[in-house]
Amino acid sequence: MVAKDFKRFMNHRAPANSRYKPTCYEHAANCYTHAFLIAPSIVGSALLHRMSDDRWEKITAWIYGMGLCTLFIVSTVFHIVTWKKSHLRTVEHCFHMCDRMVIYFFIAASYAPWLNLRELGPLASHMRWLIWLMAAGGTIYVFLYHENFQQWQVIAGDFESLWNFTNCGGAIDGKHVRIMPPSKSGSYYYNYKDFFSIILMAIVDTNYEFLFVEKIGRCQMAER
CATH class of the missing domain: 1.20.140 (Butyryl-CoA Dehydrogenase, subunit A; domain 3)
Incomplete structure (x- = not known):
């Protein structure tokens, strides 16, 4: 008792x-x-x-x-x-x-x-x-x-x-963020969705809190 x-x-x-x-x-x-x-x-x-x-x-x-x-x-x-x-x-x-x-x-x-x-x-x-x-x-x-x-x-x-995910250190996702391209940048920021953008990548934990955030300026590099 x-x-x-x-x-x-x-x-x-x-x-x-x-x-x-x-x-x-x-x-x-x-x-x-x-x-x-x-x-x-x-x-x-x-x-x-x-x-x-x-x-x-x-x-x-x-x-x-x-x-x-x-x-x-x-x-x-x-x-x-x-x-x-x-x-x-x-x-x-x-x-x-x-x-x-x-x-x-x-x-x-x-x-x-x-x-x-x-x-x-x-x-x-x-x-x-x-x-x-x-x-x-x-x-x-x-x-x-x-x-x-x-x-x-x-x-x-x-x-x-x-x-029920084993050996998982975070959930990762990315998004194309639409921008106005800098002058004389050409197609540097142009993506396959036919608009200018930068890529925002993020990793979150089980409580949806950010563990890591990274901005990728050149879309061509991120898509390879």
Whole structure:
């Protein structure tokens, strides 16, 4: 009986290559738990900065405090957008990337007190800047590789679950857009439909949102 009562708080596991869709209870828990810690993190960061004795301690307190506050603020905004504005896929994806990025830099900031306020050997002292290079490297990896690959996996999973198309990365279509040709262009923009145009190509996902849009100016090239 108790197990059945708790089922409404969590959905079933998502199929392979598909995005898990949290329940309203999960969205609310994510938003409230992150938002609840914003004020304490700001107060704690201010106290750390105020209790610092020298300039180096103040800088370290500022680095750690900024990392902590930014983590909770960005995560709260991301979960609110995911919950209340999930139809804005571009905005949601942007904050999701920022949330991933902030986690990398918070990990680096959390090492700052240990590395900046202790006497380190000649080799260990290089960790003070190496952790920030690693955070930057992790961010670049997320932006260029991981998120893009994961996004295409989710899109392919949506096409399979909703439309029964396997290994589909998007629906593509094109259209001749009628134009007034530039002067002295001759038949450069003339198409087989007997009018001047450019070709607009687009790829959309399962929600009919644009993933890619391309304008092709020379119709002869597009028709080959």
